[in-house]
Structure formats: structure tokens, C-alpha cells
């Protein structure tokens with residue numbers, strides 16, 4: 168099978184790492200990829216949102232399958248575009264079309280969807296510049312803190328949580344005035360959910376699904392979950408508090424109703440589903456849907472899949488997921504992200520990276536690039552160091568030991584990944 172993977176982060180290196188283990192793989196291209204993917208696949212300098220060039224490349228190289236990593240091309244309709252190209256009949260695509268990707272592309276759509284299908288989620292009101300007064304009245308019925316969300320994609324930055332009512336009213340006004348550009352033309356005001364966050368991942372062919380496990384990521388830059396939000400500083404899988412009873416609730420109240428909801432709404436969906444949840448006293452509530460894998464969650468979820476991922480993808484594309492082989496490693500997997508100094512604010516790129524001999528962890532590149540024969544930093548999040556362990560502590564110890572063998576100017580990381588889960 169010839170496969171094209173779209174994206175360039177740690178998520179894509181982890182997906183590529185898993186796909187090249189499949190005997191079905193004949194050739195893997197990654198567009199645009201990073202230094203890590205260039206070592207195990209062929210990087211192609213095409214942007215994941217340049218659909219015309221992607222379609223031409225697929226036709227020219229006779230590619231059998233496209234796997235979409237990030238959300239932007241999905242929300243912009245990469246599946247619909249490729250499906251409408253008559254040169255590409257029979258192409259298998261992992262990732263939903265526009266009609267399904269809107270679960271991530273519009274928070275208002277996602278909230279309506281959940282209410283329509285009785286999926287537990289916080290109370291909300293969607294506000295436009297014309298209904299700001301209603302928004303302010305709604306805010307006044309809520310208890311602090313106040314949650315304001317830009318409706319559209321805002322690169323993970325469109326959520327504000329405010330303790331003060333008058334500040335929330337002002338921020339609502341400024342969001343509707345374009346604080347997050349077009350993404351905040353509409354704002355979702357939400358009731359605050361008190362609890363512990365956890366993410367659960369599934370792969371679905373639109374009828375059946377495989378649950379890929381749970382993960383927790385660490386979004387803040389600083390130890391003890393302090394400071395600015397980042398793309399994610401580390402992750403662990405599975406999450407210890409997600410016991411059998413909790414997982415069953417997630418499946419019965421959230422995963423199955425979501426997939427049935429998509430069917431009832433006539434939305435064909437083939438790809439990953441990422442459930443961002445809050446565990447409130449043992450009950451799962453949905454904070455958000457994403458229509459792709461998480462990053463860095465992929466770097467701990469994908470290594471735990473023991474089955475052939477291309478077999479799973481093929482079954483997904485063909486609607487035969489129910490019969491596909493699926494086993495997961497019982498061990499824990501953890502990852503610690505090495506980031507550039509200054510991230511998530513301004514940081515420098517182009518720092519040379521030295522990687523020593525690492526045997527018992529997996530090194531997933533994120534923001535890296537090959538220039539001549541050097542590997543240099545090319546983003547805020549640079550490298551994720553993933554490890555297995557029979558306990559979470561064992562896995563974390565390996566990640567922390569091995570990240571000492573990687574060096575670049577300004578290397579920064581959190582020392583407390585997983586700590587909160589071990590108390």
C-alpha cells in the first residue's frame with residue numbers, strides 16, 4: 168500500500184512510526200513532515216491545506232490511502248475535495264469530511280449535536296453580536312468561573328476562563344468584536360465543569376469503533392499546571408482513574424451515542440474521534456470533540472496499539488472495522504515534550520539538536536528540521552520522548568532518563584508529568 172500522511176508534528180511522527188511497522192506498507196510519504204519522518208519515510212514539501220497539489224501528487228504516485236493528521240485540512244474539507252476528484256476513485260481516506268469535521272470546527276455545532284443526542288455536556292448559550300444582551304443575561308445566571316469559547320478554530324487559544332463577571336462581560340464583547348478573528352464571530356458561553364480532565368480516543372468507520380484508550384495531557388507550560396497554555400507538554404496513557412466503571416460510562420453515554428448521533432444525522436464519518444472529557448465525581452462530561460488524534464496524546468496512545476495500524480485503517484475505509492484485529496498493550500506509555508526556551512511565547516528556531524544513543528524510549532520529532540546534515544529546532548515543541556512501563560512511574564523514569572541524552576540550546580521541559588496521578 169502506498170500511503171500519504173498529512174502533517175508535521177509529533178503526532179505524525181508517531182503515526183508514521185507505527186505505519187512503517189506494517190507489512191502492508193509499500194511506500195510512505197509525509198507532507199510536509201519533519202526531521203524524524205524524513206528518516207523513516209519520504210517528506211514532500213506540500214502544505215496539508217494545499218488540496219490541489221495534494222490531489223495531483225496522489226494521482227501521480229498512485230497513492231492508495233491518505234491519513235490526515237491535523238484538524239485544519241479536515242475542517243476545510245480535504246476529504247470532500249479528494250472524493251470529488253475523478254482521478255482518485257478508490258482512494259482510502261482516514262479522516263472525516265467537512266460535515267463530520269464541523270464537530271471540531273464549530274463549538275456551537277458540537278453543543279447542539281450533544282444536546283440533540285442527549286450526550287452529557289455543560290449548559291451553554293451561543294451568542295452573536297446581535298444577541299449580546301442575551302449573552303450577558305445568561306452569564307449573570309451562572310456561577311463563576313465563566314467559560315467563553317470562540318466558535319471556530321483558534322489554534323487552541325479560543326477559550327477564556329474568567330473569575331470575574333464584569334471581566335467576562337467585557338471579554339464577551341471583545342471576542343464578538345473579533346478578538347480571535349472570524350473564529351469568535353460567535354461565542355459559546357458555557358457552565359464551568361469542576362473535575363479532572365481526561366481524553367479518550369476512538370477510531371470509527373461510522374458504524375463500529377475501536378477505543379484506543381485514555382490519555383491525560385499537560386497543557387500548561389509550568390509545573391503544577393501553572394502559566395500559559397501550550398499545545399501540550401507531556402502525556403500519559405492509560406489514565407489510572409479511568410477504571411472499568413468509568414470507561415463503561417464513557418462508552419455507553421458518550422462514544423456510542425456520538426457515533427449513533429452521526430448516523431442519525433446522516434453524517435458519514437471515517438476516522439479518529441477525540442473526546443475531551445471532564446470527570447466530575449465519576450461521571451464523564453464532554454468538554455469538546457476533536458476530529459483527529461491529539462498531540463502529544465498520539466505519542467502515548469499509538470505505541471500501545473499492538474495490531475497492524477494499516478489493517479485497522481483499511482478496515483475503517485472499507486467499513487469493516489468490527490471484524491478487524493485489535494489488541495492493546497497493557498503497559499503504560501508516557502511522553503515528555505522538550506520545547507524551545509520561551510515557548511509558548513516567542514522563541515528562536517534553528518538550534519542544533521544532538522541525540523545520543525537511546526534504546527529504551529522512542530524519540531518522536533515534532534518541530535524539527537533537517538538542514539544539510541544537521542537536525543535543528545523548527546518549532547516550539549521540539550521532541551517527545553515516549554516510554555513504556557509496567558507502572559506509570561517506570562515509564563516516566565525512562566522518559567526522564569533518556570531526555571537527558573538529547574540536547575539543544577534552550578531545551579525546556581516539565582519535570583512533573585504524571586505526578587498528579589500518582590498521589
Ligand code: AMP
Pocket residue numbers: 289314316323326357358359360361364443454455
Ligand atoms: P477546549 O479548547 O474546549 O478544550 O477548552 C480548553 C480548556 O478549557 C479545556 O481543556 C479545559 O481545561 C477548559 N474548559 C473548557 N470548557 C470547560 C468547561 N465547561 N468547564 C471547565 N473547564 C473547561
Ligand code: GLY
Pocket residue numbers: 384398399457460461462463464
Ligand atoms: N493536546 C491537545 C490537542 O491535541 O488538542
